[in-house]
Amino acid sequence: MSDFAIGVDVGGTKALAVVVSDNGTVVDQLRSGTPHGRDADPGARAAEVVADQVLELSRRQGIDPRCVPIGVGLPGLMRRDGHLAFAPNLQSASGSDLGALLGDALGRSSIVAENDANCAAIAEHAWGAGRDIDDFVMVTLGTGIGGGIVADGQLVRGHSGFAGEIGHMVVEANGALCRCGARGCWERYASGGGLQRLSREAALDGRLPTVVARVGAANRVKGEDVTRAAAEGLDEAVAVIDRVGWWLALGLANLTAILDTGCFVVGGGLSEVAGLVLPSARTHLAGLVEGYDARATITIVESAFGSLSGAMGAALVAFERAS
Amino acid sequence: MSDFAIGVDVGGTKALAVVVSDNGTVVDQLRSGTPHGRDADPGARAAEVVADQVLELSRRQGIDPRCVPIGVGLPGLMRRDGHLAFAPNLQSASGSDLGALLGDALGRSSIVAENDANCAAIAEHAWGAGRDIDDFVMVTLGTGIGGGIVADGQLVRGHSGFAGEIGHMVVEANGALCRCGARGCWERYASGGGLQRLSREAALDGRLPTVVARVGAANRVKGEDVTRAAAEGLDEAVAVIDRVGWWLALGLANLTAILDTGCFVVGGGLSEVAGLVLPSARTHLAGLVEGYDARATITIVESAFGSLSGAMGAALVAFERAS
Numbered sequence: 001m002s003d004f005a006i007g008v009d010v011g012g013t014k015a016l017a018v019v020v021s022d023n024g025t026v027v028d029q030l031r032s033g034t035p036h037g038r039d040a041d042p043g044a045r046a047a048e049v050v051a052d053q054v055l056e057l058s059r060r061q062g063i064d065p066r067c068v069p070i071g072v073g074l075p076g077l078m079r080r081d082g083h084l085a086f087a088p089n090l091q092s093a094s095g096s097d098l099g100a101l102l103g104d105a106l107g108r109s110s111i112v113a114e115n116d117a118n119c120a121a122i123a124e125h126a127w128g129a130g131r132d133i134d135d136f137v138m139v140t141l142g143t144g145i146g147g148g149i150v151a152d153g154q155l156v157r158g159h160s161g162f163a164g165e166i167g168h169m170v171v172e173a174n175g176a177l178c179r180c181g182a183r184g185c186w187e188r189y190a191s192g193g194g195l196q197r198l199s200r201e202a203a204l205d206g207r208l209p210t211v212v213a214r215v216g217a218a219n220r221v222k223g224e225d226v227t228r229a230a231a232e233g234l235d236e237a238v239a240v241i242d243r244v245g246w247w248l249a250l251g252l253a254n255l256t257a258i259l260d261t262g263c264f265v266v267g268g269g270l271s272e273v274a275g276l277v278l279p280s281a282r283t284h285l286a287g288l289v290e291g292y293d294a295r296a297t298i299t300i301v302e303s304a305f306g307s308l309s310g311a312m313g314a315a316l317v318a319f320e321r322a323s
Numbered sequence: 324m325s326d327f328a329i330g331v332d333v334g335g336t337k338a339l340a341v342v343v344s345d346n347g348t349v350v351d352q353l354r355s356g357t358p359h360g361r362d363a364d365p366g367a368r369a370a371e372v373v374a375d376q377v378l379e380l381s382r383r384q385g386i387d388p389r390c391v392p393i394g395v396g397l398p399g400l401m402r403r404d405g406h407l408a409f410a411p412n413l414q415s416a417s418g419s420d421l422g423a424l425l426g427d428a429l430g431r432s433s434i435v436a437e438n439d440a441n442c443a444a445i446a447e448h449a450w451g452a453g454r455d456i457d458d459f460v461m462v463t464l465g466t467g468i469g470g471g472i473v474a475d476g477q478l479v480r481g482h483s484g485f486a487g488e489i490g491h492m493v494v495e496a497n498g499a500l501c502r503c504g505a506r507g508c509w510e511r512y513a514s515g516g517g518l519q520r521l522s523r524e525a526a527l528d529g530r531l532p533t534v535v536a537r538v539g540a541a542n543r544v545k546g547e548d549v550t551r552a553a554a555e556g557l558d559e560a561v562a563v564i565d566r567v568g569w570w571l572a573l574g575l576a577n578l579t580a581i582l583d584t585g586c587f588v589v590g591g592g593l594s595e596v597a598g599l600v601l602p603s604a605r606t607h608l609a610g611l612v613e614g615y616d617a618r619a620t621i622t623i624v625e626s627a628f629g630s631l632s633g634a635m636g637a638a639l640v641a642f643e644r645a646s
Contacts, residue, residue, distance in 0.1 A: 076614075077613075077614045077617055077618070085614060085617035085618075086613070086614030086616075086617040088613070088614075135481065135482050147581070149581070149582075151474070151479060151481075156474060156582065157583070158458065158474075158582055158583020158584065158585075159458050159583050159584060159585035159619060160583055160585070160618060160619050161583070162583040162614070162618065163581065163582050163583040164581070164583075165580040165581065165583075165613055166580065166581055167580075168580040168613035169492075169577040169580050169581055170494055170573055170576065170577055170611070171493055171494065171496055172495065172496045173494055173495045173498075173570075173573060175496075180613040180614065181613075182576075182610075182611060182613060185613075247496075250493055250496060253493065253505075254492040254493055254577075255581070257488040257489065257490075257491040257492050258470070258472070258486065258487070258488065258489055258492055258578070258581060258582075259472075259479065259481055259486050259581075260480070260481020260482045260483055260484070260485040260486040260487075260488075261481065261482060262481075262482035262483070287504075287505075288493070288505060290400075290409070290411070290488055290491035290503040290504075290505060290508075291399075291400045291408060291409030291411075291485070291503065293409075294400055294408035294409040295400070295408075295483060295485065296482060296483050
């Protein structure tokens with residue numbers, strides 16, 4: 001078995017590539033922007049970006065890019081054969097076989113690809129916050145919300161391999177329009193995109209006067225402005241974060257009803273604000289879960305690897321494929 | 324192994340007891356009303372009703388009620404030890420160990436009890452519409468909505484045994500109040516209770532003038548009045564049924580996102596109107612499932628045993644326990 005693998009987590013806004021040792025240590029990492037819009041050739045630009053990352057990391061670490069195990073995590077419906085069947089948050093690659101394109105770009109055979117949140121679940125289960133926990137749901141908060149369901153120690157894959165698309169569970173019928181085409185999807189309320197949307201709404205409603213004064217105009221308010229102000233303890237910003245926490249708890253309550261999950265591991269790009277959002281979600285959960293008092297304690301924990309877990313899991317999938 | 328077993332499905336409005344042969348044939352059945360309200364002694368009156376049913380069926384079939392395998396299906400959170408931990412639709416028995424009470428009433432040891440929708444899933448998987456299907460969700464439409472999730476041929480039980488409470492997935496944040504204490508639960512929109520509520524609402528809104536004229540007053544309109552009128556083809560009633568079908572499809576779309584289930588088996592007490600509601604749900608599903616076109620065909624089929632499947636599954640659980 002190889003000592004190192006490269007894992008790349010291609011998200012809606014950035015691609016994160018890591019070099020991981022076989023005991024789960026990240027020895028190097030690199031972030032790049034993700035190409036947007038619809039290409040004539042789906043996935044071509046994304047494959048280019050990732051190939052550049054692989055070459056750069058290989059050069060830095062003295063690794064041969066034609067031999068090192070490489071895995072890619074992608075947002076959306078991944079078929080078991082590696083095709084990205086549908087990716088509302090990465091439309092430039094929707095419909096492509098990025099693993100094959102990447103293999104071509106690197107002059108080697110197809111690269112293994114897996115759903116990004118499944119990657120995160122696998123990494124947390126092997127090395128992180130889901131270690132020794134046989135039933136948990138990995139919840140990745142990024143541009144959208146991804147999920148990886150571990151039941152009885154096994155990843156739940158579903159009929160075509162698409163299980164875990166928890167961000168597209170509708171929690172507000174006829175609610176906010178989602179990039180998937182539906183309305184009221186959970187990720188429109190509790191992801192990074194949800195924070196952004198709720199922040200903008202609050203600013204335009206006059207509920208964030210101090211934050212608006214800081215940035216100059218209501219329509220310039222971003223999620224990170226609110227996060228920063230909430231971290232300082234500004235009440236108007238804390239209220240918006242608390243609302244995001246309530247929506248997060250609502251979706252976790254739904255997953256609890258359906259799966260009776262005792263543990264949620266929260267990661268992804270928004271996990272940097274986990275310290276603000278998760279306490280709020282924990283508080284609201286009790287009032288939202290059916291029969292909360294009759295149940296065992298439900299824990300919501302931060303992922304051990306934060307925004308790294310998807311890329312680490314992609315590397316782990318590559319190790320497994322290579323072994 | 325015994326040739327016959329008795330299964331009882333204790334629902335929110337009635338208890339249905341059946342005598343089932345070991346090949347899944349129902350040889351006798353009996354319906355009784357379910358006691359309501361909170362007892363000083365939770366479950367005592369429900370146990371009495373069920374014990375009477377068992378004695379009556381035993382007498383009719385020449386069975387010894389102290390030896391025949393007996394199983395009970397109950398609505399709500401069933402612990403693996405048989406305790407009904409929380410039952411918003413059967414509050415008179417919430418918190419009780421109905422299996423033990425029933426054993427006492429019949430002068431024998433504790434009777435095996437299981438969640439009613441899990442029972443239905445087990446029966447459909449063994450003998451009915453879920454035969455040879457390894458991944459499906461049983462959806463029971465009654466007073467509420469119950470669920471039994473079969474993945475890879477196994478019933479998903481979850482951390483405490485409470486998995487499958489799909490009716491309490493919130494689909495309308497801050498929506499209609501549910502008996503579980505939460506707001507906007509799916510079962511407030513797509514169950515028999517949901518049909519009742521949406522019918523009453525439509526009547527009071529003036530959207531059911533013909534039906535209201537028939538029954539005399541808007542606040543006297545019941546779900547079955549609308550079902551009957553819809554079966555006759557009355558447009559105003561068909562529109563209400565279509566709305567129930569839309570809500571049903573919304574929840575099924577959520578389950579598809581989370582579990583990637585390729586098949587739903589719909590049963591329960593409301594399944595008698597399945598011929599009206601399911602075509603509507605099938606039509607709406609395509610517009611509600613994320614990446615519908617990228618997925619394999621999703622089938623929504625009627626249960627093979629209708630309102631009998633819960634009781635039949637309870638009998639099957641009893642057979643398994645006895646063997």
